[in-house]
Amino acid sequence: MKLFIDSGNIKDIETLAAIGIIDGVTTNPTLLAKEPGDFRENLKKICQIVKGPVSGEVTATDFAGMLSQGHDIAGIDQHMIVKVPLTRDGIKACKALSGEGIRVNVTLCFSAAQALLAAKAGATYISPFVGRLDDVGTNGMDLIREIVEIYNNYDFATEILVASCRHPIHVIEAARLGADIATCPPAVIDQMFNHPLTSIGLEKFLKDLEKSQAVKA
Numbered sequence: 001m002k003l004f005i006d007s008g009n010i011k012d013i014e015t016l017a018a019i020g021i022i023d024g025v026t027t028n029p030t031l032l033a034k035e036p037g038d039f040r041e042n043l044k045k046i047c048q049i050v051k052g053p054v055s056g057e058v059t060a061t062d063f064a065g066m067l068s069q070g071h072d073i074a075g076i077d078q079h080m081i082v083k084v085p086l087t088r089d090g091i092k093a094c095k096a097l098s099g100e101g102i103r104v105n106v107t108l109c110f111s112a113a114q115a116l117l118a119a120k121a122g123a124t125y126i127s128p129f130v131g132r133l134d135d136v137g138t139n140g141m142d143l144i145r146e147i148v149e150i151y152n153n154y155d156f157a158t159e160i161l162v163a164s165c166r167h168p169i170h171v172i173e174a175a176r177l178g179a180d181i182a183t184c185p186p187a188v189i190d191q192m193f194n195h196p197l198t199s200i201g202l203e204k205f206l207k208d209l210e211k212s213q214a215v216k217a
């Protein structure tokens with residue numbers, strides 16, 4: 001299972017990448033808009049840090065505009081993945097860009113039917129948004145289960161990139177269902193490290209060691 005950071009923040013990405021457990025990064029226009037500087041330069045820096053797949057999203061909504069922005073994004077760095085929305089033009093752009101050997105992440109997926117279309121268009125990644133489905137009272141993980149089943153039935157090569165992860169349980173469930181990737185905000189990755197018994201246990205080990213050293217001294 002691969003773990004991506006869902007962020008455009010260079011500092012956060014540097015900090016987490018240094019630990020050695022990060023496989024890639026996803027960004028979207030909202031995340032990049034929060035960061036200072038030129039978005040192309042920021043994406044280039046992120047690629048140099050993670051040396052793995054980094055998604056950058058088109059903002060055009062028509063096929064020609066998506067193709068042109070897709071070429072521009074793909075030209076930023078060899079690690080760039082072009083992210084397109086799951087619309088008719090987005091699927092058409094996915095098919096065209098994938099045909100040229102450019103890797104595409106189809107985003108804003110909220111149904112299994114949409115995921116099937118993305119796989120047929122040759123998407124490298126499909127991004128179903130579990131958190132946003134939960135927000136409207138629909139279990140996001142049910143969608144992941146359906147996509148895993150459909151993709152396995154036909155051996156589609158498209159990887160399931162579970163997006164809009166809001167807490168570690170989303171990541172655990174994604175892993176249990178056999179999804180390929182979970183992309184998480186830095187705060188969720190931080191939460192994955194934490195367990196109160198780990199902190200309490202470590203504190204006790206260190207105190208016991210200190211006591212025994214004091215007795216021996």
Ligand code: E4P
Nearest residue numbers: 006026027028132163164165
């Ligand atoms: C994924 O690629 C998206 O950037 C992201 O996961 C959206 O998450 P949100 O629903 O928390 O904004």
